[in-house]
Amino acid sequence: MKWVGVIFQQGAVERRKGVQDRKGSFPVGVQGRGLGVHGKDQLAPVAGLFGRRAGLGGGWDGAAGLHDQRPRAAALVPTRNSRREIPGAGRADAIFPPPMPLESPYCRPSARTRSTSAKIGVVGYEHRRWVLSLLWGYRSARVLIACAELGVFEAIGNSAVPADELARRTGTEVAALTRLLNAAVALGLLERRPEGYANGPAALACLAWESDFYLGNLARREGVFYRRWARLTDAVRQGTRPPENVQDEPDPAWIRGFELALYDLARTSAPAVVNALRPFIPPNRPVRVIDVGGGHGAYSIALALRHPNLEAVVFDLPRVTEVAAELIERSGVAGRVRVRAGDFKVDALGNAEFDLALLFGVLVAEDEAEINRLLRKAFAALRPGGVVAVREPFLDEDRSGPLDAVLFDLHMLVSTDLGRAHTASEVRAWLETAGFGGAELVEAAGPEAVRLVVARRPA
Secondary structure (H helix, E strand, O other): OEEEEEEOOOOOOOOOOOOOOOOOOOOOOOOOOOOOOOOOOOOOOOOOOOOOOOOHHHOOEOOOOEOOOOOOOEEEEEEOOOOOOOOOOOOOOEEOOOOOOOOOOOOOOOHHHHHOOHHHHHHHHHHHHHHHHHHHHHHHHHHHHHHHHHOHHHHHOOOEEOHHHHHHHHOOOHHHHHHHHHHHHHHOOEEEEOOEEEEOHHHHHHOOOOOOOOOHHHHHHHHHHHHHHOOHHHHHHHOOOOHHHHOOOOOHHHHHHHHHHHHHHHHHHHHHHHHHHHHHOOOOOOEEEEEEOOOOOHHHHHHHHHOOOEEEEEEEOHHHHHHHHHHHHHHOOOOOEEEEEOOOOOOOOOOOOEEEEEEEOOHHHOOHHHHHHHHHHHHHHEEEEEEEEEEOOOEOOOOOOOHHHHHHHHHHHHHOOOOOOOEHHHHHHHHHHOOOEEEEEEEEOOOOOEEEEEEEOOO
C-alpha cells in the first residue's frame, strides 16, 4: 500500500518519487503546493502536513499553528494503485510515505479505513488538520507576544533593520532572535528584505507605533494571560483561579499595563458603542454620564467627542483613575470628562444626578449578590427616565457560544475568583430586579459589532 497526498485540483493523480529532505530521512518526499502538504526544505514526521510558510496558498502551516478553516478538498488517501483515479478528485500534487513503518499499529489502515471511500478520507484528514491547528495555535500567538515583549516592532519602525542591529536594540542574542524573526516572517508579521527585517502591513498598522489601531499594549499584556491560561487545567480541577494567577496584580505597573491594553481594544469599538447609544442621549439639553468601573475612560471620551452637550465621570479605583486622567488629558476633552476615585463595592455612585450609567465589563467580575447591589446603586444614581447600559461578551442561552464569549468565560475562570460571562437574559432579569424597566438587547453592526443590554429607570 502507498499513501497518496491528494490536493483536489484539475487533472489526474500524479506521483513524485525520490525527493528527500536534507537529512535523507525519507525515501519519498513531497513538495507541497496549495495546502502546503510539506515544505520544500523539510519533511515533518509527526504531523505529515507542514506548509513551507504560513498562509501558503491560503492553506495551513503546522509549524506556526495556522489553519484556514474554510472547507478544502484535500486528503491523504491510502491506495494500492499508484495511478488510481479518485471519484470527484482532480490530481495529486504530491505523494509521500507514512512517517513510520506500515507494520506500526498507528499507521496500518484498519479494515474500515481500507473500505472507506475517498470522501471519508477527505473528511478524516480535514478533521486531523483542524485538531492540529488547535493544538499548535499557541505557537503562533507566542511568536507575536514575544516580539511585542521584546519591542521588536517598535525597534524596526518604518525601515528595514539587520538582525544584529535588532539584537543590539532589543538586548537579545542574535542567533536566537533571528529564529524568532524568521518565524514572524512566516506568519506575515515581518518581511525579509536584502537590507534586513521590516514590519509587514499588519505590524505597521497595529504594532509598530501608537495609532488608532495600535495593539502593542494588548500584545504585551497577553503574555501574562498566556501564563494564566497555561494553568487552565488546574483552575478546572480546583473550581477557581490558581493562586499563581494573582501574583502580577499588586504591582502598580500591572494596573497601568492592563488599562492600556484594554484601551487598545476599546478605542476602535468605542465609535460603534456611541452609535448604539445615540437614541438614548437627548441632543437638546445637558447630559451627564457616569462610567462605572470605567478604567481607561475610552467610552466616556468617545461620547464627549460625539456629543458637545455631554459631560462624563469615570468612576474607578484610585490607581486606575490615574491612567484614565492621563488618557483624558491627551484626548482634548478634559473639560467635560473627569475622573472620580472610589470603590463601587463600598461607595455610593450618586443620587439621581446622571442621565446615563455605563457598566462595561464590570458585572463579569462579580458574583450575583454583588451584581444586584451594584445595579441598585446605578438605579439610585440615575434621574427618573435615566438609562443604564451593560456591555460584555454575552453568551448564547445554551452557554455554548459564541466562541469569543465562551473563551472569555474561561478567561474569567483563570483570572478572577468569582467572575464569569452571562447571557443577555440573565442581565435583563437582574436589571428588572433592581427596578429598571424595558430592558432590551441593542445590537449595532459595523467593523466591530456591539451588543448592549439597555434599560430605564421609570420616570
